Amino acid sequence: MAAPDRIYGGEMSPYSVKVRSYYRYKDIAHHWIVRNSDTQADYQKYAKLPIIPLVVTSDDEGIQDSTPIIERLEAAFPKPSIYPDDPISAFISTLVEEFGDEWGNKWMFHFRWAREVDQAACAGRIARTMMPAVDEEQHAGIAAQVRERMVGRVWFVGSNEQNAPQIEESFLEALEQLETHLDERAYLFGDRPAFGDFGLGPQIYEAWTDPTVGAIIEGRHPNVLAWIQRMCWPRVDGNFEPWSSLEPTLLPFLERHVGGLFMPWTLANAAALAAGDEDFSVELLGRTWTQKPQKYHAKSLKALREKYAAVAGNRALDSVLARVGCLDGLKG
Ligand SMILES: N[C@@H](CCC(=O)N[C@@H](CS)C(=O)NCC(=O)O)C(=O)O
Incomplete structure (x- = not known):
């Protein structure tokens, strides 16, 4: 029997939790290994990039980047599928997966x-x-270093004084919209998890584990809370819904956050990288957003466009993508 895959990750890493949720959903044998001082040497043998999660397959191959990891596993373990049959839902789910990874991570x-x-x-x-065995004093010292390092890194995702109101207001609004959408619906695309749930759910789950967002979700959004907890051990509870029944409550979310914020942001980010700019500014729903370009996102935009190109020409899908402000950006 093949050895179980190993997932090197962390409880506080949304991308690690995302990949673990997928393994659990598919019932694929795996070991969850926390990357810390005890496991760092093993992790380094396989990791090409200094990020988690890292999956080491039963063939002893190290693979990274949660989206291609899941796509590769999906090809090997196609059932139960994470792709809805309805072509509109299927592509919107792929779009939400990308959105969760990129914009959900900013929230x-x-x-x-x-x-x-x-x-x-x-x-x-x-x-x-990171250092499970240290005493209280050492722990306080390491925590202070982590805090300084991480607070000094928030600019990386575009978190700064100018952008903060945009990020916070969009998250609070999105939570309200998702609360409505998840009323009597277990997952974003019906009663079983889709690719989009794996991208967005873990980002919001991680935010819930922190004091400020935790209090907001606990106090105001029981449907969102049930969904993000369900996403830790997702399962088939029913069927995917046709796009027509999802649209009334999913469209407002897509229009505002995916088409209104994320799409113009990712286009401006890619343009800034292509031009070699140090910083870029873009108007997002009437506010100016400024940050340093993020390299990885140009790569993932390219991958998303290739996924769109594979289904291009579906008029019903194009009409939904145009309504939510994503069609032109996907055509590139
Ligand atoms: N695109 C990557 C992103 C992975 C990522 O950014 N991981 C973060 C943790 S959530 C990381 O490893 N940061 C550096 C570190 O923690 O050492 C994916 O989807 O797997």
Whole structure:
């Protein structure tokens, strides 16, 4: 029998939790290994990039990047499929997966490091995970270092004083929209998880583990809370729904956050990288957003466009993508 795959990850890493949820959903044999001082040497043998998760397959191959990891596994373990049969739902789910990874991560990362209460809680948790055996004094020292390093890194996702209101307001609005959408619906595309759930759910789950967003979700959004918890051990509870029944409550979310914010942002980011600019500014729903370009996102935009190209020409899908403000950007 093949050895189980190994997932080197962390409880506080949304991309690690995403890949673990997928393994659990497919019932694929795996070992979850926390990357810390004890496991770092093994991790380094296989990791080409200094990021988690890292999957080491039963053939002893190290693979990274959650989206291609899941796509590769999906080809090997096609059932139960994470792709809805309805072509509109299927592509929107792929779009939401990308959105979760890229914009959902801004929500999570910003809220995690913007306020003292979250900084202290998160740095403390990370320090405990990295060095489980240290005493209280050493732990406090490591936590202080983690806090300084992470607060100094938030610019990377575009979290700064100018962009903060845009990030925070969009997240609070998105939570309300998702709360409505998830009323009497277990997952985003019906009663079984789709690719989009794996991209977005873990980002919001991580935000919920932190004090500020945790209090907001616990206090106001029971459907969102049930969904992100369900996404830790997802399962088939029914069928995917046709796009027509999802549209009334999913469209407002897509229009505002995916088409209104994420799409113009990712286009401006890619243009800035192509031009070799140090910083870029873009108007997003009437506000100016400024940040340094993020390299990885140009790569993932290219991958998303290739996925669109594979289904291009479906008029019903194009009409939905045009309505939510994504069609032109996907055509490139
Ligand atoms: N695109 C990658 C992103 C992975 C990523 O950014 N992981 C973060 C943690 S959530 C990381 O490893 N950061 C550096 C570190 O923690 O050492 C994926 O989808 O797997």
